[in-house]
Amino acid sequence: MAHQSDISSPRLDLLRREVEQSVLKPFRTHGWSISDTSEYAHEDLIKITAQRGMEKIRIAILYSSSGISNLRYRALGNEVDHIFFHGQPYMLESFAAGVTIPVVPLSSFFPFLVALNKRIEPDRSPQLPIQRPKTVKRLTAEQPIDAVFARLQQFTSVNLAAKLVKRRAADADLAMTPEVVASKSTGIAFSLRSALDYIVSTPGDRLNKRVLGLYYGTMAFAQAEMLASPSGPIDLDEVEGMTKQGHGLYTLAGPNGVFSDLRIGVLATGFLPQWASFLGYDITNYPTRKARSFGDIEKQPQGTVCSLRDLFSSVPEIDDLFSEVFNGAVNWLSVRYDDKTNMRFSVHGMAEKKYDSTYGLFHDRSGEISVERLSKAGWPLAEIQRVEDFVGPGTLFRARVDHAGHDVWWSVLPTHSSPFGTRSTLLLPTVGGLRDYRTIVAVTLYALSIMARYMPSAWRRIEGGDDDQYLALIKASLSVWERVLPEHFLESIAGEIVHTAQPGSFFG
Incomplete structure (x- = not known):
């Protein structure tokens, strides 16, 4: 319901337009209904009552902070919950003396509205601080992946790896003995040599070789990532000890032994849960035993088994191919x-x-x-x-x-970006709650490597048989991962945000 005074004024006309744009529209956009609007031309004042669910709020908006007397201010303080004024404050302490409700500029309406919304749905800011790299490394090259490999290659030097360890320890304000620096840097150099040996492929390589090389390269990158962290393992022996109980993953073939039937599960022992725990995931519900049959899957903790389709649905770069091969929801936004x-x-x-x-x-x-x-x-x-x-x-x-405690809202969202036109995406949690791109890809590569090595008939059907619709999906994914994974791991190992570009490009 709206009430308007019989007499208008230029000031009230201006205030009405401002209130419509800065108050009424935002209220409606945020799901509030306006139950009453009253205008008072002799005071250049508008009063509004808004409601959303069980929450009800009454506000007043003045054209000027000095537009009404102190006596009227006090009376208004008993009629509404909040007073706003248009323009700059003038002698506000005098005019609004004794008023017990907030009297603030109209420019502060948005945080006021958000505070109202939080009465209905409380603040969900992260309780623990999110650690983000503070420095940005910009790499420009005709082939940006070459620049990424060059930076990774530098850390195969024990001396340069030691400088990395010291820098990251200093950034974390953590003291580190020379012995720990030496053991960490030796482990980083060895892991990266192994990773680069595995991950580099040529166009003529067979598909199964590319899958295996990329998987084992990813595992070696993950080892280097943990060693480079000031809070991570102190030497290569500790990291390698994580692998003695296996990969921390298992697969379960369906009754027909085809690509779409394959299931992948996480385990509480082995490398994957150690890596996931290092990254901050809760692994307390990871099972200690594998599912031995499809009937056993229902007995596993929820979210610890998924299909290959679920994993590929988390690759935004191949969304067009994914929609051609599969139906249903993707796992990203x-x-x-x-x-x-x-x-x-x-x-x-x-x-x-x-x-x-x-x-x-x-x-x-x-x-x-x-x-x-x-x-x-x-x-x-x-x-x-x-x-x-x-x-x-x-x-x-x-x-x-x-995002309380963070100036930028982006910093509390685990966004994924890549050079393939997916600069700002969020991956929904998949098996084991994993939502970091490189962890999801690692699990996918593990499943493909198992199929390539131990399910030859199924692999043949993919490469040129009844299941050849999956071949393009796998090839496209490998091409993406061979480009994206090294850059992501360079960021996590160096503790820097990495931006790549070609000379002359907008970001170059």
């Missing part, structure tokens, strides 16, 4: 800033403030991901809802990203 909901603009020259929450848009191209899946992904998201008026393929979601 693209992310972007929500210009409409955030109101990131200054009001009459007032400086933009930093906020503890930011609204983002999350695009599911498959249109199969549910709000429930998003809410269980483990990200600091609240107010997740579908954007009903979205026009385009799939489904668009809007959500509040809580």
